[in-house]
Amino acid sequence: MAARDHRQLIAVADPAALARAAADRLMARIDANGGRIAICLTGGSSPKQLYALLATEAYRDRIPWKRVHWFIGDERFVPPTDPLNNMATARGIFLDRLAPPSNIHPIPTDADPDESAERYARELKSFYGADRLDAARPLFDLVLMGMGPDGHTASIFPDYPALNETERWVVGVPKANVEPFVPRVTLTCPVLASCREMLFEVAGRDKRAILTRVLSGENLPAGRARSNGETVWLVAKTALPENFRGE
Ligand code: 6PG
Numbered sequence: 488m489a490a491r492d493h494r495q496l497i498a499v500a501d502p503a504a505l506a507r508a509a510a511d512r513l514m515a516r517i518d519a520n521g522g523r524i525a526i527c528l529t530g531g532s533s534p535k536q537l538y539a540l541l542a543t544e545a546y547r548d549r550i551p552w553k554r555v556h557w558f559i560g561d562e563r564f565v566p567p568t569d570p571l572n573n574m575a576t577a578r579g580i581f582l583d584r585l586a587p588p589s590n591i592h593p594i595p596t597d598a599d600p601d602e603s604a605e606r607y608a609r610e611l612k613s614f615y616g617a618d619r620l621d622a623a624r625p626l627f628d629l630v631l632m633g634m635g636p637d638g639h640t641a642s643i644f645p646d647y648p649a650l651n652e653t654e655r656w657v658v659g660v661p662k663a664n665v666e667p668f669v670p671r672v673t674l675t676c677p678v679l680a681s682c683r684e685m686l687f688e689v690a691g692r693d694k695r696a697i698l699t700r701v702l703s704g705e706n707l708p709a710g711r712a713r714s715n716g717e718t719v720w721l722v723a724k725t726a727l728p729e730n731f732r733g734e
Pocket of ligand 1: 529530531532533534561562563573632633634635636639640641642
């Protein structure tokens with residue numbers, strides 16, 4: 488099976504263990520790259536414990552902050568000061584205290600979603616140094632992902648055109664499928680796939696039903712999103728299907 492078809496699922500005890508496992512995987516990706524590093528963060532509540540952990544002494548002193556660039560996989564179309572803004576959450580928990588400002592790459596929300604998407608695509612292309620992605624040279628070292636109750640990931644919702652986008656790097660999404668019902672901007676599947684590792688964090692009993700559907704192969708964005716390198720799902724036990732025995 489090709490690397491991009493493979494998905495590894497790692498069960499962990501609880502959200503605290505999930506954050507530790509995610510932080511350790513992030514550190515391994517950082518340690519493996521002696522040059523410029525690109526991490527794509529995600530929104531929602533799942534990564535907050537991970538972000539807090541990265542600010543603790545055990546991790547922050549091991550991160551070569553000057554060499555690490557922080558992007559975001561999707562954004563809710565609210566001002567950068569709004570607590571619902573995904574990058575604002577990451578900034579508030581750890582980035583603003585630790586990362587050089589020029590290494591933080593937020594999705595702008597001061598235009599309309601399509602224009603913001605265009606601007607972010609230009610920023611990504613300029614960082615990457617090319618307009619086309621080369622499978623041998625991934626854009627990101629690590630892409631963090633979450634999964635919503637409808638099976639969405641980033642802001643790629645079930646049956647939305649963004650799911651099948653193959654050309655554009657970033658697209659505007661006029662209306663979200665779930666709360667907050669604000670327009671979104673999202674990186675598209677081929678761009679999210681351009682990474683050494685895509686890492687999902689899933690916790691909570693309320694995710695069990697949708698995770699069961701994703702694992703059974705239903706055509707949902709969270710199941711479709713794969714890395715061209717490694718795809719890893721860290722799942723806290725309460726979210727695992729009752730009879731789960733491994734993939
Ligand atoms: C967003 C997201 C979204 C999120 C999932 C999981 O902007 O809402 O990036 O894709 O990751 O909805 O959210 P939770 O972690 O809150 O369950």
